[in-house]
Amino acid sequence: MGIVGNTTRSPNFRRNRILLTAVLCIYLVYTLVPLFYVVTASTKTNADLFGTFGLWFAGEFNLWQNLVDLFTHQNGVFSRWLGNTFFYSLTSAVGAAIFALLAGYAFAKYEFRGKKLLFALVLGAVMIPQTALVIPLYLMLSKIGLLNTPLAVILPSLVFPPGVFLMRVYVDEAVSNEIIDAGRVDGAGELHILSSLTFRLLMPGFATVFILAFVAAWNNYFLPLVVLSTSENFPVTVGLSIWYASATLGSGGNLLFTVVMTGALVSILPVILAFLIMQRFWQGGLSAGAVKA
Amino acid sequence: MLDAFGPVPLVEFNAVSNTLSGQKPRVIVSKKVAPYVLLLPFLLVFVGFLIVPMGYAFGLSLFKTALVGGTRFVGLENYARAVVDPKFWDGVWLLVRFGLIQMPIMLSLALIFALILDSGMVYARSFFRVSFFLPYAVPAVIATLLWGYLYGPSYGPVAQLATALSLPKPDFFSPGAILGSLANITIWEYTGYNMIIYFAALQAIPGDLEEAAKMDGASALTYALRVKLPMIVPMIVVTVIFSIIGTLQLFSEPYLITNLARSVINSNFTPNYYAYTLAFVAQQYNYSAAISFLLGAVVAVFSYAFMLLANRGGR
Structure with a gap:
């Protein structure tokens, strides 16, 4: 698509093309500099972090030692945080995506009372400030004794309204009414139609919602910060931010600066890899939202 | 049907x-009955972990806890106090200024890049698309840590460059610079995300329009600005509203950078920060809940005002 292959292979076109690519390259540098900095900082000793230029490697390659420090600092609690983050994100995302699939399908393919109001309510939920939700959640969870448990993070993360919106749009596009009606004529039940006839059609949409919910849970900070209190339950985001705070306060020694950067590197690599591998899905999902909204 | x-x-x-x-x-x-069965699981968690907490918070906001006399019902007293609380409005005003810097830069960059990528007039199109989106995969917490390092006065590369060139070191955490420094973090995080959304909307425009425009002798630039841009205005409106909501709820970035900018970032720097401090430092849950609801109202008013503005402009 776009203006390709029309008048085009003229010198004019080539010049514009080089110019525009150059514009994008400038922003590319800006995008990649912080990521590059994590990589260089993770390979340095603490002395070199302060003593050598930030955006290049130091003479001494200290990555392995930093990794050892990272995974042994405070009795190796970092690996525990990584595990927690994986566990919280995976369970939240699986649950959120299944619930969103069912609800989105209902919104897309059925007429029922209160549909408009309910959907408006789901969309309106986006406007609620985090604090308005997290403070009462904290008090409620403390009453039922779930504070500082994995469930305190997972249960609220199962609510993922954007997923419902995306699934509704996706089902509208991907599942024709004819397929469903054909199923009905064959005498299949409503849920049977959903599970057998359309499940394969729905997989790309499901994968998209799963990825978005997974990233949202992986990035979650405010909720776990509030509802978790002991280090062994923290996800990476909360744990690293606490190490970072003590590094900037000067307590715990300067060792922490390189350890925090190495921790940042280790915790963003899986998500970046997942994004690169599963491009098709998140791009598809964002497009679906874009076309309809 | x-x-x-x-x-x-x-x-x-x-x-x-x-x-x-x-x-x-x-x-x-x-x-x-089928739709209700399908909706049930989502509705259970939606009600249990969203509607009920909201109701509970609203209830809280109507009470007051004092050392003497315990908890009692005070009606809208907390709200009466909140609407004239300068600490709250200072935060809102700060975010308005923040948004006026951050949103135009972020969204226009996103739009320009989306139009460029969509025009097909670049090399390595999908490489750029994916690279620009990468920061979105980095948790806001980590992004803030990274930029905190880059801004650092001794180990930050910017300060190092300045020293090498014997220029004065820039102070990213001075009162005059802090908004720009925070805005830069969020621009870095979300420009690519918005770009992908615009790009997808642009790609969805049918190709026959392009044929017609070419017949009329339109250049690629004219076509992009006069034909394609107007068609994705609804999408732009949506992203602006999401940006308004996100901006007014700013918390993680200033909260994490507090240690680096102690003199500039206080506990009521943004409304969410204020509500957090009230609840978890001062234990004033009731007043904190009222502040949160007031913030919700401010978000709704701003979003609605922008929608009205966009509708009027569209006519």
């Missing part, structure tokens, strides 16, 4: 889990 086929009285289905476990009890569900 579905009604055209008349009501299907009773339909059977096999619950998926039961099919898997080999038993096949038949559960009878009508077409009328």
Whole structure:
């Protein structure tokens, strides 16, 4: 698509093309500099972090030692945080995506009372400030004794309204009414139609919602910060931010600066890899939202 | 549409889990009931972890806890106090200024890049698309840590460059610079995300328009600005509203950078920060809840005002 292959292979076109690519390259540098900095900082000793230029490697390659420090600092609690983050994100995302699939399908393919109001309510939920939700959640969870448990993070993360919106749009596009009606004529039940006839059609949409919910849970900070209190339950985001705070306060020694950067590197690599591998899905999902909204 | 086929009285289905476990009890569900069955799991968590907490918070905001006399019902007293609380409005005002810097830069960059990528007039198009999106995969917490390092006065590369060139070191955490420094973090994080959304909307525009524009002798630039841009205005409105909501809820970035900018970032720097401090430092849950609801109202007012503005402009 776009203006390709029309008048085009003229010198004019080539010049514009080089110019525009150059514009994008400038922003590319800006995008990649912080990521590059994590990589260089993770390979340095603490002395070199302060003593050598930030955006290049130091003479001494200290990555392995930093990794050892990272995974042994405070009795190796970092690996525990990584595990927690994986566990919280995976369970939240699986649950959120299944619930969103069912609800989105209902919104897309059925007429029922209160549909408009309910959907408006789901969309309106986006406007609620985090604090308005997290403070009462904290008090409620403390009453039922779930504070500082994995469930305190997972249960609220199962609510993922954007997923419902995306699934509704996706089902509208991907599942024709004819397929469903054909199923009905064959005498299949409503849920049977959903599970057998359309499940394969729905997989790309499901994968998209799963990825978005997974990233949202992986990035979650405010909720776990509030509802978790002991280090062994923290996800990476909360744990690293606490190490970072003590590094900037000067307590715990300067060792922490390189350890925090190495921790940042280790915790963003899986998500970046997942994004690169599963491009098709998140791009598809964002497009679906874009076309309809 | 579905009604055209008349009501299907009773339909059977096999619950998926039961099919898997080999038993096949038949559960009878009508077409009328099916949507409610499908919605049930989502609604349970939606009500349990969103509606009920909201209701609970609203209830809290109507009470007051004092050392003497315990908790008592005070009606809207907390709100009366909140609407004239300068600490709250300072935060809102700060975010308005923040948004006026951050949103135009972020969204226009996103739009320009999307138009460039969509025009097909660049090399390595998908490489750029994916690279620009990468920061979105980095948690806001980590992004803030990274930029905190880059801004650092001794180990930050910017300060190092300045020293090498014997220029004065820039102070990213001075009162005059802090908004720009925070805005830069969020621009870095979300420009690519918005770009992808615009790009997808642009790609969805049918190609025959392009043929027609070419017949009229339109250049690629004219076509992009006069034909394509107007067609994705609704999408732009949506992203602006999401940005307004996100901006007014700013918390993680200033909270994490507090240690680096102690003299500039206080506990009521943004409204969410204020509500957090009230609840978890001062233990004033009731007043904190009122502040949160007031913030919700401010978000709604700003979003609605922008929608009105956009509608008027569109005519």
